[in-house]
Amino acid sequence: MIDYQFKEELTQKRERVEDLFYFEGSKVGRGTYGLVFKAIPKTQNERYPKKEYALKLIEGNGFSTSACREIALLRELKHPNLIRLQRVFLTNEKKVWLLLDYAEHDLWHIIKYHRGK
Numbered sequence: 001m002i003d004y005q006f007k008e009e010l011t012q013k014r015e016r017v018e019d020l021f022y023f024e025g026s027k028v029g030r031g032t033y034g035l036v037f038k039a040i041p042k043t044q045n046e047r048y049p050k051k052e053y054a055l056k057l058i059e060g061n062g063f064s065t066s067a068c069r070e071i072a073l074l075r076e077l078k079h080p081n082l083i084r085l086q087r088v089f090l091t092n093e094k095k096v097w098l099l100l101d102y103a104e105h106d107l108w109h110i111i112k113y114h115r116g117k
């Protein structure tokens with residue numbers, strides 16, 4: 001059980017994804033487990049250089065099995081040709097957001113396009 005005061009402190013201190021990034025109205029896709037938005041940092045800093053990111057809102061509440069599986073896999077994948085999971089945000093409403101590098105092209109769409117030629 002989490003101490004009430006500790007929980008309150010966490011709620012106060014927790015960084016909010018909407019304070020750090022602009023992404024409202026920038027939906028770019030939907031997957032099996034959630035919605036994806038294009039995002040840019042509200043202020044440029046060392047942690048979040050000004051570039052495009054993807055923010056993925058995992059459907060459901062908290063760290064479901066599918067959320068844990070996706071996070072675990074993304075954390076393991078480190079390759080120059082693969083997008084990187086930069087950060088996981090948990091909101092006070094128990095929503096999970098994944099901050100990823102933004103990929104301009106979807107490999108699946110490219111494969112489908114070339115198959116059709």
Ligand SMILES: Nc1ncnc2c1ncn2[C@@H]1O[C@H](COP(=O)(O)OP(=O)(O)OP(=O)(O)O)[C@@H](O)[C@H]1O
Pocket residue numbers: 028029030031032033034035036053054056083100101102103104106
């Ligand atoms: N890092 C990203 N950069 C840019 N667009 C992205 C990124 N991740 C996802 N998208 C867009 O959002 C869509 C949904 O992505 P998501 O990863 O949720 O599902 P998926 O991998 O396409 O499908 P599934 O969830 O069924 O495996 C993608 O098809 C793509 O258009």
